[in-house]
Structure formats: C-alpha cells, structure tokens
Amino acid sequence: MAAYIGSMEGAIQTVREAIKHIFVPYNLSNILLGVSFLVMKTVPPVCTWLFPARDDLGPCELDWREQEILMFLLLAIFAKTRRATSMHQYASTTYLFSKAANFILYMRVDPRFGAIFAILCLVVFLIFPKPAYTGEDTIKFYSPDSLEETLALAKGKRHATYLLMEYYTAWSPDCRSLAPVFADLSNRYNSKNLQFGKLDLGRYPAMGNKYRIDTGGMSKELPTLVLYENGREKMRRPGHDVKGKVVKYSFSENDIVRDFDLRDIYDRSKAKVKEAKVEKIADGVEEVTDTTKDKTE
Numbered sequence: 129m130a131a132y133i134g135s136m137e138g139a140i141q142t143v144r145e146a147i148k149h150i151f152v153p154y155n156l157s158n159i160l161l162g163v164s165f166l167v168m169k170t171v172p173p174v175c176t177w178l179f180p181a182r183d184d185l186g187p188c189e190l191d192w193r194e195q196e197i198l199m200f201l202l203l204a205i206f207a208k209t210r211r212a213t214s215m216h217q218y219a220s221t222t223y224l225f226s227k228a229a230n231f232i233l234y235m236r237v238d239p240r241f242g243a244i245f246a247i248l249c250l251v252v253f254l255i256f257p258k259p260a261y262t263g264e265d266t267i268k269f270y271s272p273d274s275l276e277e278t279l280a281l282a283k284g285k286r287h288a289t290y291l292l293m294e295y296y297t298a299w300s301p302d303c304r305s306l307a308p309v310f311a312d313l314s315n316r317y318n319s320k321n322l323q324f325g326k327l328d329l330g331r332y333p334a335m336g337n338k339y340r341i342d343t344g345g346m347s348k349e350l351p352t353l354v355l356y357e358n359g360r361e362k363m364r365r366p367g368h369d370v371k372g373k374v375v376k377y378s379f380s381e382n383d384i385v386r387d388f389d390l391r392d393i394y395d396r397s398k399a400k401v402k403e404a405k406v407e408k409i410a411d412g413v414e415e416v417t418d419t420t421k422d423k424t425e
Contacts (some may be wrong), residue, residue, distance in 0.1 A: 267310070317391070340355070
C-alpha cells in the first residue's frame, strides 16, 4: 500500500511539473502557434469569419489537402523525435515542424495569413527565447587556463582519474538540448575520480581550433563530448569516419553511458574510495595496537 501511495505521489508530482512547464511563456506561445490553424479552421464563429465558404466543403471543415498536411506533420514529428534525448528536444522539434506546417496551411488559404503568421513566429522567437537549463548539476565550468591546469595535474597522478568535458556554445539548439541530459549524468555518476566539466567555445573560440572542433554556424560538432583519462584524451563524440566526415551522434543518455563506459568508471571509482577507507581504518587500528603494545612494555 505504501509503495502504491508513493508511486501515485510521484505521478502527481510529474504531472504538476509538466503543467508548470507548459505555462512557461516559451512553451505556451509555441503550443498556441502550433495549433492555431486547426483551431481557427474548425471552431466557429472564427472559422466562418476568416475562411470563405466552399461548395464542396461543409462549414468549419478541413479539406483533404489540409488533412494530408497535418497527417504528414504527425509522421515527420514521429520520425524526427524517435531518438530525442529529452523532453526539451522533443518539444523543440515538435514546435519547429508544427509552425512550418501551419505556415504552409495559412499560405494555401491566403498569402496574407501566411505573412502574418510568419511575423508572429518571429516576434515570439525574439520575445520568448528558449529557456536555458537551470536545474541542479555537479558540473564545473572551465576557462581555457583552468582546464589546461586541471589536465596537466591529472597527468601526474598514479591512479586513474577521468574528466568528461562538454564543449558547447550558448547559441546552439543541440547544446541546449544536451544540457539537462549532461546535468543528470553529472548528478548520477560524479565521483572522486570521475568529474564533469563544460567549456563555452562561443566565449573562447580559439579553444575550438586547439581541440579540433568546428564552431561555425553549420557545425555538426556542437556539442562535442571528450573523455580525458589522466589528462589525455581517451575518446570523443561525435567522431570522424575514415574520410574525415563527422559521424552523427544522438547524445541520448543511454548512448553516452554506454559509449563512454560511465557506469564501469563510476563503479571502479567508488570501489577505490571504499578500498582507501578500509586501508585507512586498518592503518589506524595497527597504529593503536602498536601504541598499546609500547605502553604495555
């Protein structure tokens, strides 16, 4: 019974969080834009006022072409969000394709409607930009100097230490989508020997050249994740094929954990910490025993 109540409370909390996110200006405005044509075309008296009557179509009904476009929209959203890494990425993709479909639908009825809709989309984009991630994390933000110092110190350590770095820019939609995923990973796998860090290549563009990351507007390397072992690069995603072309990477939480072997690194780190504590306790007991022995003698 207690487990059932706990699961219900968790579900209620999830619903509350979802409702809270819906009423964020960015989400609410994009949802309204995405459903605007369907509402205006099918809900009286708006539909009878905006859209002229047709002999082959009843009042406030979608014609076959409009139904076809909306069906194509659903298929496109499904295809593009199959490997979405978070609800933020799913929502962003849905908003983009919904607004594109609405623009086409308005243009079919009247180019003036399409122009007005495009202006509204631009206004919403400028007034209500996509909010940045503000949740909890255990990520350290580096400058070029502090990162170089951290990597140099790690090279001198005898035991294995790992640093998973995200190289990002503030303007990249893909980097924004990765933010909650990377934060969640840091909360789950951060340990003494596995740290998480970020460096803004938009702020330090020279670092993009140094670490061989394209930071251009059409870049397919933003974000880039690099795992360092004892200060030396062990692997990165996205990578490159034999022809030097960027290999697309999904950046889903499961893929990152699997490809960077985070679970194994975390378990080994925890085991080392536990082993060090046992050795410290053993050394303390041995020291107390020797002291007692000396007093007895």
